[in-house]
Amino acid sequence: MTNLEFFVDLAVTGTVLGLDHTSTLAEFEACFALTHASAYPDSLVTDAGLVEFGWQRWHGGDPWTATYFGAQAHRLDRLVEQEQVESPLQARYGEFPARVHVDDLLAATAAAGYPLRQVPERDENCVAYWSPVSDMHVLATAGNSTDQNSTDRNSTDRNSTDQNGTGDPVPPGTVLKMLGPQPWWPWHRYLGRELEFAAHARQLLSAERSAWLDAHDPVDEPPEVRRDWWGCLTTMVWRKTKEPGPVVALHREAAERAVCTVAEAALAEIGVLVRAHGKGVPAGSTDEATTRWLAHVPPAGDLRSDRVLRNQIHEVGQGLPHLADPALAEAVRPWLDLRPELLADGRVPRLVTD
Known part of the structure; x- marks a missing residue:
């Protein structure tokens, strides 16, 4: 199992270095240097690399409120290869894996005492899990080893899907996104x-x-x-x-x-x-x-x-x-x-x- 501490912390606590959807834009900017920001009058996306926050406000003078946050894990292979994982994350957690397998994440969160729950997912190429503690949502490619129709986790067969934007197939069970908060949907x-x-x-x-x-x-x-x-x-x-x-x-x-x-x-x-x-x-x-x-x-x-x-x-x-x-x-x-x-x-x- 690779170093999963960051992903377990995110899944269970619903925070990134203590930041979450309750945080302010100033608190985010005090922690992370932006690599990209998409700004509109009523919405804003702040992208630090692996970590991403989305914001909105009802009126131009209102403070920004976070609507989602988390890790765009499908970027990991590129970020790790180019040594671009955010420095605050590396200072806390050390080296990051180029890919996270959902079975490893499920095992680690369960071992910590905070198991994730599988929830319905509309995309047949993906599986989704949810944390009852943090309301974090985990999206992974379908075909992990807990799936009856899965194949070897390192294969790139028909269950793989291009979700990393490179055109390359992604192995089954690869975690793509960990975003929240997504409260339980009745x-x-x-x-x-x-x-x-x-x-x-x-x-x-x-x-x-x-x-x-x-x-x-x-x-x-x-x-x-x-x-x-x-x-x-x-x-x-x-x-x-x-x-x-x-x-x-x-x-x-x-x-x-x-x-x-x-x-x-x-x-x-x-x-x-x-x-x-x-x-x-x-x-x-x-x-x-x-x-x-x-x-x-x-x-x-x-x-x-x-x-x-x-x-x-x-x-x-x-x-x-x-x-x-x-x-x-x-x-x-x-x-x-x-x-x-x-x-x-x-x-x-x-x-x-x-």
């Missing part, structure tokens, strides 16, 4: 049932909400199945209405019925209210949701809980410009200051050596 479980949920949404919107949910909430299903059901329903209600009110009400119902935590529901509300850009948003709505989050902040202390809290601090920060109460904004700021300290080292504890 429709993975309910794919093909969009019309069913569209009907649910129409019925819910024309009925008394609590009574309809009492009759349809799949309370006897496993928690993860029930949670996905609620996720699909909420998504469809938003598509149907484009109004924050019904969606906010559903998030609150979800917390009351223990589908999610109070903090998760409050953050989901903030996200809806921010996306609505003030349309149909009652005064003080973001303040109310933020107050509920502050009263139910999850604990920190280990990798999993630190990852959750860092994400939540980032999400509550998105609502900061929309708060009406200055005192409430001041109560949020210490949490924003804490955010970069969580997972600042960016390493899986079990992989740290003296």
Whole structure:
């Protein structure tokens, strides 16, 4: 097995040297020298070589917010051959492999105690995996040794695919991209049932909400199945209405019925209210949701809980410009200051050596 520490750290912690989707553009630029940047009025891609961040902003004067980040692993062979792997990465991890095999990555993350989960992938030439801890998404060429139809991992047979931009075939099982955050998609479980949920949404919107949910909430299903059901329903209600009110009400119902935590529901509300850009948003709505989050902040202390809290601090920060109460904004700021300290080292504890 080659040196996989960087890729395991990325997959598990969801950070690159402590940077992630919650980081600012200034924090990225303080760590990496750019090799390429593609800039538009509302979007930006910062490419350091192996590491890439994508950014967006709603208005010209707004700060950039990261929409994705991670490693473009399909560039490894060229970067290693030309000795162009980013110097901050080499200073931390040493030499990099010219190629990462997905089986090696799966074995290493499982050995560290944070196994990846295979998820559906539309491209038949690829396989995909997802980290429940970090929401990182791993894309690899199909035909790895865990595939019943795979061949030797070093072959370049029909299962290989040109994903590195060189025109050369890529061996089966080669990791192409490790990007995030890509939270679990509820429709993975309910794919093909969009019309069913569209009907649910129409019925819910024309009925008394609590009574309809009492009759349809799949309370006897496993928690993860029930949670996905609620996720699909909420998504469809938003598509149907484009109004924050019904969606906010559903998030609150979800917390009351223990589908999610109070903090998760409050953050989901903030996200809806921010996306609505003030349309149909009652005064003080973001303040109310933020107050509920502050009263139910999850604990920190280990990798999993630190990852959750860092994400939540980032999400509550998105609502900061929309708060009406200055005192409430001041109560949020210490949490924003804490955010970069969580997972600042960016390493899986079990992989740290003296």
